[in-house]
Amino acid sequence: MEHFVFTPNVKIAIVILYAFIFVIMAAIKAAQIITKKDLDNIWIRMKSFLLICLFFTAAFCFNKIVAFLFLMLISYLCLKEFLSLIPTRKTDRKVLLWAYLSIPASYYIIYIQWATMFYLFIPLYMFILISVRMVMSSNTEGFLKNLAVIQYGLMSTVYALGYLGMLAIVPMQYNPKGGCLGLLFYILILTVANDFIQMFCGKALGKHKIIPKVSPNKTWEGFIGGVAGTTVLSVVMAYFLTPFTIPQAIFGGAVLAVFGFFGDVTMSAIKRDLGVKDTSTLIPGHGGILDRLDSLLFTAPLFFHYFAYLNTIVFVKG
Amino acid sequence: MFYNFLKYLLFVIFIKPFIYLVFGINVSGVDNLPKVSKGASIIVANHNSHFDTLILMSLFSGSQILKIHPVAAADYFCNTKLKTFIFTKLLGIIPLSRTVHKASKEEIFKDINEPLRAGETIIIYPEGTRGENSELSKFKTGVAHIAKMNPDIPVIPCYINGPDRILPKGSLMWVPFIADVYVGEPVLYDNTSTKEFTERIQTAVQKLKEEHKRREEL
Numbered sequence: 001m002e003h004f005v006f007t008p009n010v011k012i013a014i015v016i017l018y019a020f021i022f023v024i025m026a027a028i029k030a031a032q033i034i035t036k037k038d039l040d041n042i043w044i045r046m047k048s049f050l051l052i053c054l055f056f057t058a059a060f061c062f063n064k065i066v067a068f069l070f071l072m073l074i075s076y077l078c079l080k081e082f083l084s085l086i087p088t089r090k091t092d093r094k095v096l097l098w099a100y101l102s103i104p105a106s107y108y109i110i111y112i113q114w115a116t117m118f119y120l121f122i123p124l125y126m127f128i129l130i131s132v133r134m135v136m137s138s139n140t141e142g143f144l145k146n147l148a149v150i151q152y153g154l155m156s157t158v159y160a161l162g163y164l165g166m167l168a169i170v171p172m173q174y175n176p177k178g179g180c181l182g183l184l185f186y187i188l189i190l191t192v193a194n195d196f197i198q199m200f201c202g203k204a205l206g207k208h209k210i211i212p213k214v215s216p217n218k219t220w221e222g223f224i225g226g227v228a229g230t231t232v233l234s235v236v237m238a239y240f241l242t243p244f245t246i247p248q249a250i251f252g253g254a255v256l257a258v259f260g261f262f263g264d265v266t267m268s269a270i271k272r273d274l275g276v277k278d279t280s281t282l283i284p285g286h287g288g289i290l291d292r293l294d295s296l297l298f299t300a301p302l303f304f305h306y307f308a309y310l311n312t313i314v315f316v317k318g
Numbered sequence: 319m320f321y322n323f324l325k326y327l328l329f330v331i332f333i334k335p336f337i338y339l340v341f342g343i344n345v346s347g348v349d350n351l352p353k354v355s356k357g358a359s360i361i362v363a364n365h366n367s368h369f370d371t372l373i374l375m376s377l378f379s380g381s382q383i384l385k386i387h388p389v390a391a392a393d394y395f396c397n398t399k400l401k402t403f404i405f406t407k408l409l410g411i412i413p414l415s416r417t418v419h420k421a422s423k424e425e426i427f428k429d430i431n432e433p434l435r436a437g438e439t440i441i442i443y444p445e446g447t448r449g450e451n452s453e454l455s456k457f458k459t460g461v462a463h464i465a466k467m468n469p470d471i472p473v474i475p476c477y478i479n480g481p482d483r484i485l486p487k488g489s490l491m492w493v494p495f496i497a498d499v500y501v502g503e504p505v506l507y508d509n510t511s512t513k514e515f516t517e518r519i520q521t522a523v524q525k526l527k528e529e530h531k532r533r534e535e536l
Contacts, residue, residue, distance in 0.1 A: 076494075080342065084496035088483070093493045100494065276533075280496055281344050 002064040005172060005179045009240045013178075013185055014057060021050050044285035049192075052283070052292075056188070060181060064111070064168075071165050072107045077289045078157035079103065081279045086149050091139040098133050099150055102126050106158050110165040115315040118166065122159035127151060156297045157290075163300040164188075167307075174311045175243055182241035187303045190237065190253065191296050194230040194260040201225025215268040223261055230257035243311065252306055259302055260295035267294035321407045322384050328408055330380040337376040340494055341369070341484060345377060346529075347501035352474055354382040358434045359504070360473045362461055362519055364454055364527070365443035367481030371409075373497050374441055374476065387412045387433055388441040412440065427464055434468050444519065448487040454527060457520040462512035472504035475519055477526035500526040 006014075025046050032039045059070035083096060102122065109117045134147055167187065170180040178185070202222025210218045234253025238244040244252060267290060271279065278287030286292045307313075337343065345351075352359035363374060371388045378386060392413035396402040405411045412429050424431070430440060442464075444457035465473055480497030502522050507515060 077342075080494050080496060083494075084342075084480070090483075090486070093483075093489070093491060096493050097491065280342065282342065 003062075004060050004064065004067065004168075004181055006181060007177065007179050010178050010181045010185060013182075013189075013237070013241060017053065017185075017189065021046065021053065025050070041285060048283045048285050060168075060184075067168060068107050068111050068165060071161070071168070072103055074164075074289065074293075075103050075107070075158050075161050076100070077282065078161060078293060079153055081282070081288050081290050082153040082157055083150075085274055085276060085279060086153075088149075089139060089142060089146055091137040092134065092146055092150070095130060095133045095137065095150060098129060099126075099154055102154060103158055106162050107165055110162060110169060112317065113169050113315045114317040115166065115313075116317075118162060122154050122162075126154055130154070160297040160301050161293070163304045164296075166304050167300070169315070170307070170313060171315075174307075174313055175241075177243065178241035183303075183307060186234075186237050186241045187256070187300060188296070190230060190234055190256055191260050191299045193233055194226050194257045194299075195264065195295055197229035197233075198222045198226030198257075198261065198264075201229070211265055214272060215265050218261075218265060226261065227254055227257040230254075230260070242307075248310060252303070255306070256299045256303060259298040263295040263298035266298070267291070325408055325410055326380060326384060329375070329383045333372055334376045334380070337369075337372055341373070341480075342496040343373060343376060344496060344498045345501065346498070347503075347526075350474065350501040350503055351377060352439060352472065352504070354378060354385045354439045358437050358468070358471045359439050360434070360461065360464060360468075360471055361439065361441045361476060362444050362473055362523065363441070363476040363478055364523055365445050365448050366450070366478070366487065367448060367485045369481040369484050369497070370443070370478050371441060373478060373481060373499065377499065377501075384410070385438045386410065386441065387438060389414050389430060389443075391416050391447070393417070416446070423463055423467070427460075427467065430464055431467060434464070434471055444516070450482075450487055454520070454524060457516050457523075459512045459516045461519060462507075462515040465507040465515060466512055469507040469509075472506055473519055474504050475502040475522035475526060476500065477502075477523055477530060479527075479530050498530060500529055502526050 025043070028039050028043050028046060031037070032043070055070070060067045079100065083099070088096065106118065106121055109121055130150055131147060134143065134150075164184065164187075167183045168180050170183055172179050175182055198218075199222065202217065202219045202225070205221040205225065206217075206219030208220040209216065210220050210223055231250055231253035234256065235246060235249045238249035238252070239246075242249070267279075271277065279290040280288030282288050283292055352361070361374060363370060371390075375383060375386060375388070388409070388411050390405065390411040390413060392415045395405045395411060396413045402413075406413060412433070414429070419426075430442075434440060442461055444461045445455045446458045446460075449455050461473065465471065477500040478497060479500075480495050483493065483495045484497070485492050502525065505519055505522055508518075510518075
């Protein structure tokens with residue numbers, strides 16, 4: 001059974017993460033007792049976040065199969081949430097089942113390290129297969145709209161999230177300091193931190209709305225603060241967990257911060273279009289799993305290809 | 319006793335995790351859900367899929383499940399010995415005959431009144447059968463008769479959206495979707511006619527349905 005390698009740097013990073021979470025949670029409790037303000041909302045959010053971190057750590061501690069089953073579960077929950085939100089036609093039930101089946105197929109392809117096939121599977125093969133299956137239902141009313149919606153769901157919840165799996169199979173030699181777990185830790189924490197810093201800066205300094213029609217709470221101050229904060233954090237984390245040079249880490253951090261923001265507002269626009277506030281009630285304090293992972297849908301693939309470009313990764317099966 | 323234990327295990331280990339992980343439930347009006355351990359109630363809901371019952375049951379904790387009995391058509395769920403065993407012993411359904419026969423009301427509803435009077439909760443679908451295309455068909459008066467015989471027991475109206483996408487009537491293929499359950503405020507029998515009371519609970523469920531529609535069209 002193949003296991004993941006936890007390099008000393010990754011172990012220290014994980015310990016720091018949990019220490020950080022516990023310090024914040026202690027601070028919230030203390031603030032609640034001293035100021036007597038109602039901080040339950042933020043407490044529940046932190047508790048859910050801690051739980052997500054624990055799930056992730058546990059999944060990657062066991063072995064590769066457990067980790068991949070865990071990633072599949074995340075993709076499955078996201079796709080289910082997406083397909084439950086949008087109105088679907090009764091005649092498309094079989095098409096939707098095919099869409100679900102692309103999850104195990106996609107992750108199996110990643111698992112056997114057939115990278116080229118993964119790059120093509122959803123954007124090319126599923127693109128064709130879904131169209132074929134939908135045509136076979138012979139219902140042309142709302143055909144294009146439903147076809148496009150299912151393709152978008154697959155692209156974001158299976159293809160984009162699949163890049164977490166791609167990061168998990170990066171061979172050790174390309175990242176001696178942190179291995180594939182260092183890369184995963186880097187992208188996951190940087191994306192979450194970006195969300196958090198943008199929200200924090202926006203609440204503290206926010207005045208000028210950046211895109212009020214889509215997301216009224218987003219401000220230029222929050223956005224710029226997020227980009228600046230994430231870039232600094234990126235340099236620090238990249239030094240310990242990735243082979244990036246400082247200029248590479250600065251560019252990478254800035255790009256991730258900008259596209260993390262766009263991932264977030266894209267999901268906001270989708271929700272606004274559908275007229276819902278949250279994608280579901282799965283994670284207490286956060287809403288649905290898509291609400292939580294929205295920025296990651298853009299940052300994970302971008303980060304993988306940035307890393308692969310800088311290091312010209314060659315996978316076993318090409 | 320032994321079957322109760324099996325029912326509990328089946329529910330806690332298999333049904334509930336399955337429903338939440340594979341499908342998922344968004345509940346609104348959770349505060350209106352009856353405290354099953356504190357006394358009987360009659361849960362009524364629209365009916366479009368076999369999953370309605372499992373989804374409603376999954377709203378309750380394992381310790382409460384033994385006190386919940388879905389009322390189901392005897393001709394459908396108890397037509398073979400194996401089905402009778404699975405549904406009555408392991409899921410705790412109360413089989414109800416759908417054929418009309420001459421007997422006193424007390425006798426017809428005996429199997430339902432007994433557990434109700436023992437403080438247990440029943441789930442019943444007043445439409446009488448699974449409908450299609452999530453349309454709400456006209457409620458039958460059975461629930462009103464039960465409520466009339468047990469005037470202290472609250473009727474809890476529920477609207478379920480989603481199971482008709484998961485497994486519609488006439489299909490065998492399951493497709494995962496998240497279900498929405500709307501729980502309304504309890505209604506008590508008010509000494510009007512059974513016809514009026516039936517209309518009252520139908521309006522209550524209809525209202526929950528409109529609440530869902532509003533949320534979708536927002």
